[in-house]
Amino acid sequence: MRTMLLVDMDAFFASVEQRRNPALRGRPIGVIGSDHRTVITTASYEARRYGVKTGMNIYEAKRLCPGLVLVIGDNDRYIHTSEALKDLYLRYTPEVEIYSVDEAFLDITGSCHLFGGPLEVGRRIKEEVKGLFGINATVGIGPNRVVAKLAAELSKPDGLRWIKAEEVEGVLADLPTEMLWGVGRRVSERLRAIGITRCGELGRAPAGLLRARFGIVGERLKALGQGREPEARDRCGEGVRSIGHSTTFPRDLCSPAEMEGWILRLSEMVGSRARRHGLGGRTVSVVVRYRSFETFSRRKGMGQATNDTHRIFHTAMDILNSAGLKEPVRLLGVVISGIEPVSGQVPIFEEQRRRAALLEAVDGVNRRHGPFTLTWAPCLKRLRKGVIAPAWRPSGVRRSL
Ligand SMILES: [Mg+2]
CATH class of the missing domain: 3.30.1490.100 (DNA polymerase, Y-family, little finger domain)
Known part of the structure; x- marks a missing residue:
């Protein structure tokens, strides 16, 4: 049985900017790509309260939140922070997988007992990230990456949650399918069309039905519905266009x-x-x-x-x-x-x-x-x-x- 931990920065780009410039702290800010661009890349939590979201046009964002401060992002800064974060993670386990600029999976199976268990690793990492970088992080822990990701999703922002193997079924039972990693709105709509709206239902659905409907992806969906990690690298390529x-x-x-x-x-x-x-x-x-x-x-x-x-x-x-x-x-x-x-x-x-x-x-x-x-x-x-x-x-x- 493995123990996977996902660290996910909250509003990463915006948090880095607020850390760098104290005048931005506590204020609604939107990070944009450059002064020629007009789409919000990341909104701070203060701005999200007004409904400002990633991908939103700045005019729409300003309408929702007239006090919004626009900040031009700087990738060098984010990459630098991301690299420093990786060094921090490596102190807890050598098994670190950088998943995106602000998310990393840590396999703490063999090392978490050294720190007092999975939750204690999560608590320490959150504290260190806050102390060193001034950023709130959400930590999700589970028996695999799918459950770790879900645990983080369910507890952000500034969250810490461990879903143990024996709790997975209960947590998933009534959860909407779109909460699953890799199940977007379109897939969940197609699932709804065959009467599946909850993860529990997806996990129990006949494999043949899902396969007929979604091809090879059907099996992945069923696995996700059960909180299992689908066979990581399906090599056949069927279904990929x-x-x-x-x-x-x-x-x-x-x-x-x-x-x-x-x-x-x-x-x-x-x-x-x-x-x-x-x-x-x-x-x-x-x-x-x-x-x-x-x-x-x-x-x-x-x-x-x-x-x-x-x-x-x-x-x-x-x-x-x-x-x-x-x-x-x-x-x-x-x-x-x-x-x-x-x-x-x-x-x-x-x-x-x-x-x-x-x-x-x-x-x-x-x-x-x-x-x-x-x-x-x-x-x-x-x-x-x-x-x-x-x-x-x-x-x-x-x-x-
Ligand atoms: Mg994040």
Whole structure:
């Protein structure tokens, strides 16, 4: 039996800004990506009380909360804090998985007795995070990551909750399905259509029914409904149609050359995610949104399915170079589709073998120490000035749900 602990910062970007500038403390603030952008990235808890939310337009936010203070975010600061937090976690266990810029899973199975048990580890971490960084954190503990995540979800902000293995069934019984990690509004609506609204019902639903309705994902859903962690890396790839990432630039860009660093970064995000799941894509698409919000995409085949960052990158650059951009660009996305399993294929040529070994080594380091710990130099040029969405996460595949 394992003990997993999730540490999740409350209103992370806003809390870091309030810590840095005492004048912002206790005030409703909204962090935005840059002075050219108009969407709230994170709202402080003071602002959330007025209904200000992530993703909200600043005009709407100002209408709800006229005293809202807008602060331009600084990724360097958040990444720096995130790295310092990781050092703190490592004092409690060597098994730390950085899940996003403000969330980390700690496997404390073998170490929690040294600190007086799971709750005591949680209490200490919260206290240290508050003392060192001035940030409230929520800690959720459970027999696996799914339950740890749920425990945190149910107790934030500033929460601490341990759901023990024997309590899981009782906690889940009457809980709405959308509370589950990975079950969004659309999936819960589709579940409702077959009469399932509670996690308990989902856990008891016949596997055949869920499978008929959701394909391979049906089995994952059933596992989630029982508070189990679905077979972590299902390798078959069935049900996955595309893997993609997009980014809005801090300022609009005009030429493909200016976008090169971003395209490489997006290609690496897509490639590493695909590699993590043993999947590759046969087609690359680039999504372009102009300043005027006109949006289009172009695609190009790659012959064989691949998840190699550089093949995705070069194909994406080819697409962009031949797209004939007519206006400054505000958003770019890179997507691979034509998804199929590629794991277990041993490359024939020495050069390919070396590339595969390199990618594997880079992925291994980044899995342990956080995304982009090791990366290609051109990625570093502009990336730090970009915006990390709070929902940004290093892993996870978009499914056809
Ligand atoms: Mg958080």
